Amino acid sequence: LDTKTSSACLQVSPDRSQFFRYDSISLSCEHQLNSTGWKVKRKTPEGGIRPCSTGWGQASSGSSCLIKNTYPTDTGVYWCESDMGERSNSINITITDRPVxxxxxxxxxxEGAAVTLRCKAATNPSKYNFFKDGRSISSNSSGELIIQSASKSDEGLYSCSVVGLGESLESWMVVSEAVGADFLPAQHRTRPGEPLGSPPAGGGWLRRLGRGKSRYCPRNPTPDMRMKMDGRTNNRFTRK
Known part of the structure; x- marks a missing residue:
C-alpha cells in the first residue's frame, strides 16, 4: 500500500484483529485535527480495493463504517484514506471459522502500559493456553494474559489455544516508545480528547482519553505485515 501517510488513525471496535463469523465490526477514521473527508477502505483477495458501502459495510457519520454479520470474505487489510490520497495506519482483520x-x-x-490479551472460545473451557512466538508462556482458567508494564521484549506474535477446540490465529503486538509529559505541548496536557503531539521520535500522535489513559496512533502505517489467510497458507501473519 504505497501512498502518502498522514496523522489519521483507523480505530477498530471491538479493539481486536480477529473475529468470529457473524460478529459485527465498527471502523472509524480519527484525524489529529479533522476527520471530515476520510473514508474507510479495504483490500481483500476476493474484492480488491473498495471503500465502505461499495459492496461491503455500511457507511455512517461520514468517516465511520459498520460491518454486520462478518464472513471470512471480509478478511483483509483496512485503512482510512482522504480525498487527497493520504492514508492512515493499516490493520489486518481476519474473520475465521475457528472456535478460538x-x-x-x-x-x-x-512502553510501560498495562495490556490484557483475551482468549475467546465458542464454549466455556476450564483452561486456556497462551503462546508468544510459538512458545508456551501461560496457562490459566481466566482466559486472560495480563502484561503489567509492556516493554519491547513483549513485542511479538501471540496466540492462544483451548484443549479440544484448537488454537487461534497469531496476532502481532507492537510496543512503541513511551511518551512522557515533557514531550507534550503544555496546552494539551490536561484537555481530554485533544491531540497530545508527537512522540520523541516523531512517529505518531496521542489523544488523551481521560483517567490517565491515552491512545497512540502511528504517523506511518504499522509494521508491514504480509497477511496469510486462514486455511490457505499456515494461518499466520508474517513480517516482510
Missing amino acids: ILESPTLPVS
Missing part, C-alpha cells in the same frame, strides 16, 4: 480467537490491541502499545 485471540483479542489483542490493533494499535501499538506504549
Whole structure:
C-alpha cells in the first residue's frame, strides 16, 4: 500500500484483529485535527480495493463504517484514506471459522502500559493456553494474559489455544516508545480528547482519553505485515 501517510488513525471496535463469523465490526477514521473527508477502505483477495458501502459495510457519520454479520470474505487489510490520497495506519482483520480467537490491541502499545490479551472460545473451557512466538508462556482458567508494564521484549506474535477446540490465529503486538509529559505541548496536557503531539521520535500522535489513559496512533502505517489467510497458507501473519 504505497501512498502518502498522514496523522489519521483507523480505530477498530471491538479493539481486536480477529473475529468470529457473524460478529459485527465498527471502523472509524480519527484525524489529529479533522476527520471530515476520510473514508474507510479495504483490500481483500476476493474484492480488491473498495471503500465502505461499495459492496461491503455500511457507511455512517461520514468517516465511520459498520460491518454486520462478518464472513471470512471480509478478511483483509483496512485503512482510512482522504480525498487527497493520504492514508492512515493499516490493520489486518481476519474473520475465521475457528472456535478460538485471540483479542489483542490493533494499535501499538506504549512502553510501560498495562495490556490484557483475551482468549475467546465458542464454549466455556476450564483452561486456556497462551503462546508468544510459538512458545508456551501461560496457562490459566481466566482466559486472560495480563502484561503489567509492556516493554519491547513483549513485542511479538501471540496466540492462544483451548484443549479440544484448537488454537487461534497469531496476532502481532507492537510496543512503541513511551511518551512522557515533557514531550507534550503544555496546552494539551490536561484537555481530554485533544491531540497530545508527537512522540520523541516523531512517529505518531496521542489523544488523551481521560483517567490517565491515552491512545497512540502511528504517523506511518504499522509494521508491514504480509497477511496469510486462514486455511490457505499456515494461518499466520508474517513480517516482510
